[in-house]
Amino acid sequence: MQETIIEAESINAAAKGSSSTASGALGDFALKNAEEMQRWQDDFCAMAGVYAYCLDNTGNPFTSFSGNPSEVDIIKKYVTDARIKEIFRRVSESDLEDQAVELTEVPNLKLAAVAVKDGQRTSAVWIVCGIFSDYDYDKEYFHLPPIDSFGYKTTETKFYRTLDLLRETLNILINIETSRSQAVAISEESKQQELEMTNSFRRAETMTEIVSLLDSDDGIEEIMSDVLKKLCAYLEVSNGFTCKEHHNTLMDIVVQWTAPGAKKMFTETTDQDLCWFMGSEKAVVVSSDTQMNAGEREQLDELGIKALVSMPVIVNDSALFYVCVTENNESRIWSIDDVKFVNDAIKVLQSIITKRLQKNSLASSFASLEAVLDNVGSSIYVRDIGTGVILFANRSFKKNFSRELSENSIAELFESNIPPRSRSGNYEIHHKDREKWYDVYYTRIKWVDGRPVSLCAIYDITEKKLYQRRIEQQAYTDFLTGLYNRMCCEKDLARYVDEAHQKGTHGALMYLDLDDFKHINDSLGHQYGDVLLQDISKAISRIDGITNSCYRMGGDEFVIIVPPQSFELLETIIEQIKNTFATPWYLKDSDYYCTMSMGIVKFPDHGDNVSELIRKSDVAMYEAKKSGKNRIAEYSDNIDSSSVHRLDLEKSMYDAIKKSCSEFEVFFQPVISEPIDFNRGVKQYKHLGAEALVRWNSSKLGFLNPDEFVPLAEYLGLITPIGNHVLKKACECLRMWNEAGTGEYSVSVNLSVVQIMQNDIVDVIKKNIEDNNINPHNLVLELTERLAINDLARTKQTLLDIKALGVRLALDDFGTGYSALSSIRALPFDIIKVDQNFVKDLAEDDYSQAFIRMMAQLGGAIGADICVEGIETQAQLDALKGMGVKYVQGFYYDKPMRRAAFEEKYVYN
Ligand code: C2E
Ligand code: CA
Ligand code: CA
Numbered sequence: 001m002q003e004t005i006i007e008a009e010s011i012n013a014a015a016k017g018s019s020s021t022a023s024g025a026l027g028d029f030a031l032k033n034a035e036e037m038q039r040w041q042d043d044f045c046a047m048a049g050v051y052a053y054c055l056d057n058t059g060n061p062f063t064s065f066s067g068n069p070s071e072v073d074i075i076k077k078y079v080t081d082a083r084i085k086e087i088f089r090r091v092s093e094s095d096l097e098d099q100a101v102e103l104t105e106v107p108n109l110k111l112a113a114v115a116v117k118d119g120q121r122t123s124a125v126w127i128v129c130g131i132f133s134d135y136d137y138d139k140e141y142f143h144l145p146p147i148d149s150f151g152y153k154t155t156e157t158k159f160y161r162t163l164d165l166l167r168e169t170l171n172i173l174i175n176i177e178t179s180r181s182q183a184v185a186i187s188e189e190s191k192q193q194e195l196e197m198t199n200s201f202r203r204a205e206t207m208t209e210i211v212s213l214l215d216s217d218d219g220i221e222e223i224m225s226d227v228l229k230k231l232c233a234y235l236e237v238s239n240g241f242t243c244k245e246h247h248n249t250l251m252d253i254v255v256q257w258t259a260p261g262a263k264k265m266f267t268e269t270t271d272q273d274l275c276w277f278m279g280s281e282k283a284v285v286v287s288s289d290t291q292m293n294a295g296e297r298e299q300l301d302e303l304g305i306k307a308l309v310s311m312p313v314i315v316n317d318s319a320l321f322y323v324c325v326t327e328n329n330e331s332r333i334w335s336i337d338d339v340k341f342v343n344d345a346i347k348v349l350q351s352i353i354t355k356r357l358q359k360n361s362l363a364s365s366f367a368s369l370e371a372v373l374d375n376v377g378s379s380i381y382v383r384d385i386g387t388g389v390i391l392f393a394n395r396s397f398k399k400n401f402s403r404e405l406s407e408n409s410i411a412e413l414f415e416s417n418i419p420p421r422s423r424s425g426n427y428e429i430h431h432k433d434r435e436k437w438y439d440v441y442y443t444r445i446k447w448v449d450g451r452p453v454s455l456c457a458i459y460d461i462t463e464k465k466l467y468q469r470r471i472e473q474q475a476y477t478d479f480l481t482g483l484y485n486r487m488c489c490e491k492d493l494a495r496y497v498d499e500a501h502q503k504g505t506h507g508a509l510m511y512l513d514l515d516d517f518k519h520i521n522d523s524l525g526h527q528y529g530d531v532l533l534q535d536i537s538k539a540i541s542r543i544d545g546i547t548n549s550c551y552r553m554g555g556d557e558f559v560i561i562v563p564p565q566s567f568e569l570l571e572t573i574i575e576q577i578k579n580t581f582a583t584p585w586y587l588k589d590s591d592y593y594c595t596m597s598m599g600i601v602k603f604p605d606h607g608d609n610v611s612e613l614i615r616k617s618d619v620a621m622y623e624a625k626k627s628g629k630n631r632i633a634e635y636s637d638n639i640d641s642s643s644v645h646r647l648d649l650e651k652s653m654y655d656a657i658k659k660s661c662s663e664f665e666v667f668f669q670p671v672i673s674e675p676i677d678f679n680r681g682v683k684q685y686k687h688l689g690a691e692a693l694v695r696w697n698s699s700k701l702g703f704l705n706p707d708e709f710v711p712l713a714e715y716l717g718l719i720t721p722i723g724n725h726v727l728k729k730a731c732e733c734l735r736m737w738n739e740a741g742t743g744e745y746s747v748s749v750n751l752s753v754v755q756i757m758q759n760d761i762v763d764v765i766k767k768n769i770e771d772n773n774i775n776p777h778n779l780v781l782e783l784t785e786r787l788a789i790n791d792l793a794r795t796k797q798t799l800l801d802i803k804a805l806g807v808r809l810a811l812d813d814f815g816t817g818y819s820a821l822s823s824i825r826a827l828p829f830d831i832i833k834v835d836q837n838f839v840k841d842l843a844e845d846d847y848s849q850a851f852i853r854m855m856a857q858l859g860g861a862i863g864a865d866i867c868v869e870g871i872e873t874q875a876q877l878d879a880l881k882g883m884g885v886k887y888v889q890g891f892y893y894d895k896p897m898r899r900a901a902f903e904e905k906y907v908y909n
Pocket of ligand 2: 691750782812
C-alpha cells in the first residue's frame with residue numbers, strides 16, 4: 001500500500017519581523033485570560049472561516065477548537081494529536097520557521113501552525129485547520145473523499161492571508177514575559193529619543209517651509225497669516241495674532257489664528273487696548289509660572305491667555321508689527337527651543353516684509369535676508385541654478401562646510417539627488433569622509449533678483465542614524481547578558497572567515513559550555529543563575545583581543561571568536577579564559593565555582609563555512625565534556641573520527657526513530673524479590689520482576705549497548721521516542737506474562753529525566769497502562785540522576801501525577817549522583833536502587849556494608865524499599881543477609897536477555 005502523501009511547505013515568516021509594539025498590560029491579559037482569548041478566537045474563526053485553537057508554549061491547549069463541535073470531531077480524525085505535536089514542535093523549535101502548513105489525507109483539509117515568538121522563544125502556537133472550497137480533486141492523488149458541507153470554508157489565498165493576519169494580530173496581542181522593567185526602561189528611553197528626533201524634524205521642515213515663503217508672490221497679509229499658521233501649528237498653541245500699534249496705546253489686529261476647537265481671541269479687530277507685552281522692541285516670554293504684577297495679570301486674564309511669546313517685527317529699525325503666539329487652553333512653559341523657533345520665523349517674516357517694502361532696494365533686502373539666514377540654526381546656502389555659483393551661504397554653512405566650499409563640491413554633494421523637475425523636497429545623504437549623515441531640504445525659488453536658484457537647508461542627522469543603528473544592534477544583542485547573540489555570531493563569523501581567506505590569516509572559534517550550571521540554577525534560584533551568566537559575560541568580554549566578539553548562544557552556552565587580528569594572542573586568551581573560571585564567583589553571600597568545557601576550531605584550517613565551524617566547535621566541546629568536563633578540547637581530525645562516529649550515531653539514530661524504533665530491542669534482566677533465598681541463592685522465588693533494558697540493533701552500526709547511545713539520545717532529546725517505545729514493549733510483555741501467570745509479575749522501565757520533562761508523559765504512561773489493561777502497581781518506573789534535574793518543583797509535581805496513576809517509582813543508581821537525601825524525602829519514591837559501585841567490594845568492604853544497611857534503615861523510615869543491583873557473586877549476596885534489602889538484581893542470577901529467552905526461563909517454565 002502506498003504511504004499517505006504528506007507534503008509540507010513552510011514559510012519563513014520570521015524575516016518579516018513583526019515589531020514588538022505589544023503593550024505589557026494587553027500581553028499579560030492575553031496569556032492569562034483563556035476565556036477572553038477563546039471568545040476572540042471564536043470571532044476570528046467565524047470571520048476567517050477556519051477551525052483553530054491555541055497551544056501554550058509547552059504544547060498544552062490553552063483554548064479549545066473554535067467551530068461546530070461535530071465538524072471539529074471529523075477534523076480531529078485526520079489531524080491527530082501526534083500530528084499536532086509534530087507541527088507544534090516544528091514551528092516552536094525552529095529559529096527560522098514560525099509558520100508551517102501541511103496537507104492531510106483529505107484533499108481539501110490543510111493543517112497549519114502559527115507560532116507567536118519573542119525572539120527565539122515561542123510563547124504560543126495556534127493550530128489552524130482549513131476546509132478548502134477550491135481544491136482541485138483531479139489534480140492530486142488522494143485516498144479519501146473530500147470533506148464537504150462544513151460551516152467554515154476557505155480558499156487557498158484566503159487561508160494564507162488568514163495565517164498572516166493571525167500571526168500579525170497575535171504578535172501585537174501577546175506580549176511576552178521578557179519585557180521586564182529593563183525592557184520597559186529601554187523602550188521608554190527610545191520613545192523619548194524618537195520623540196526628540198521627530199520634533200527636530202518637524203522643526204526643520206516647518207522652518208524650511210517658512211523660508212520658502214521668501215519666494216511667494218502673495219500679499220503680505222497672506223504671508224503673515226501663513227507664517228503665523230505654521231508657527232502656531234508647530235508650537236501646538238491655541239491662538240496667535242499679529243497686530244500693528246497706533247497712537248501708543250491702541251492696536252489693530254492684522255491676522256489672527258485660532259486652533260481647531262479653541263476660542264477666537266478678538267471679535268473686534270480695530271482699536272484694541274495695546275497689550276502690555278507689546279510696544280517695546282524686545283521679545284516678551286510669559287510662561288504659565290512667570291511672576292508678574294497684578295495689572296499685567298489682569299490683562300492676560302481678560303484675554304484668556306495662560307502663556308505667550310510676543311515679538312516685534314522690526315523693519316527699518318522700528319517695530320512695524322508684533323507677532324504673538326498664546327496658549328489659552330492649558331498652562332504652558334516655553335522651552336528655549338520654542339522661543340528660538342519663534343525668533344527664527346519672525347526674522348524670516350521680517351525679511352519678507354523688508355523685501356516687499358523696499359522693492360527697489362535689492363541691496364538692502366539682500367543684506368537683511370543675509371542677516372536673517374545667518375541666525376537660523378541650520379546650514380543654508382543658495383546656488384544659482386544657471387551658473388552654478390553659490391550666491392549665498394549662511395554662517396553655519398560656512399563653518400561646517402568650508403572645505404567643500406573651497407573644493408567647489410557643494411552641488412555634487414548636496415544636489416545630485418534632486419530630481420530634475422522637482423520644486424522642493426528632501427532626502428538623506430551620507431558624507432563618507434566625515435562619517436556623517438545629513439538631511440537636505442531643498443526648494444527651487446526665484447532669488448531676490450529674480451534668477452532661479454536652489455535653496456538648500458542641511459541638517460546633521462548623524463545622531464539619529466547612530467540611534468537607528470543602535471536599534472538594529474539590539475536585534476543582535478542578548479538581552480540578559482548584553483553580549484551579542486547567535487544571529488550576530490553567525491554574521492560576524494562569516495565576515496571573519498572571509499577576511500581570513502582574503503588576507504591569508506587565521507582565526508579561531510571557541511564553543512564554551514558551563515558545567516553543571518543547572519545545579520547553581522537549582523540550588524540558588526534563577527535570579528542567581530542569571531547573575532552568574534552576566535558576571536561570566538562581563539569577565540570574558542574584558543579579555544584583550546576578544547572584547548568585541550563574545551556571544552551568548554542561549555542557555556549556558558557561549559561562543560568566542562578570536563578574530564584574525566587577535567589570533568596571535570590565542571594562547572593568552574585561552575589562558576585568561578581558564579583563569580576566569582579558576583576563580584570563584586561571588587553569589588548570594590558566598591563563593592561558587594563554576595567550571596566550563598570548551599571546544600576550539602581554527603579557521604580556515606578546520607573549515608570555511610559558518611555552520612560547519614560552529615558544529616565542529618560544538619563537537620570539540622562535546623569531546624571535552626565527554627572526557628570529564630572542566631577541560632578544553634581542540635578540534636582535530638582525531639576527534640573527528642570519534643565525532644564522525646558521533647555524527648554517524650546521531651544520523652542513524654534519527655533514521656532509526658523514523659523507522660518507528662523497530663531497531664531498538666528490549667532485553668530483560670530478572671529482579672529477585674523477597675524472600676530472597678540466601679542459601680540456595682537461586683531460583684525459587686515468590687515474586688519475580690524484570691528490568692527492561694534497551695539495546696540497539698542498528699542496521700548501520702551493529703549492536704549497541706545503552707551506554708553507547710543513551711547519553712547521546714538524551715543530549716539530542718531523542719530518548720523520548722526511544723523510551724516511549726521501550727515502555728510500550730515492556731507494558732505489552734507485562735500484560736502477556738501476567739495473563740499467563742498469577743498476575744504478580746512486575747516490570748521496571750528506565751525513564752530519563754528528559755522524558756519526565758515532556759508535558760505528555762503522564763498521558764503516555766496512562767495510555768500504556770490502559771491499552772494493556774495492566775495493574776499499575778506492577779509497573780515500576782526507574783529514574784536516574786544522570787542528568788541534573790532542572791526544575792525540581794515541576795519534576796516533583798510530575799512524579800506525583802505519575803504516582804497517582806498507581807505505578808511505583810524507583811530512584812536508580814543511588815549513591816552516584818548529586819542526590820541529596822533531602823531530595824529523596826521530597827520526591828515520592830517507592831524503591832531506591834543502590835548503585836552497583838557499592839556492591840563491588842561488598843563482601844569485604846565495611847563501608848559499603850554500612851552504607852547499604854543505613855540505606856535499608858532509612859528506606860524503612862521513609863517507606864521505600866531497597867534494591868541492590870550488580871550482584872555477581874554468592875559472597876556479595878551473602879553480605880546482604882539480614883540487612884532488610886527487598887530486591888536484588890545482577891549477573892549472579894542472569895544477564896539481561898532477549899525476550900524469548902527470558903520468557904522461556906522465567907515465565908513459561
Ligand atoms: P541501569 O538502569 O543502572 O541498568 C542496570 C545496568 O547494569 C544494565 O546495563 C545491566 O545490564 C547492568 N547490570 C545488571 N546486573 C549487573 C551485574 O551483576 N554486573 C554488572 N557489571 N552489570 C550489571 P545496561 O543494560 O548496559 O544499561 C546501562 C544503562 O543504560 C542503564 O543503567 C540505564 O541507565 C540505561 N538504560 C538502559 N535501558 C534504558 C532505557 O530503556 N531507557 C533509559 N532511559 N535508559 C536506559
Ligand atoms: Ca535501571
Ligand atoms: Ca542502576
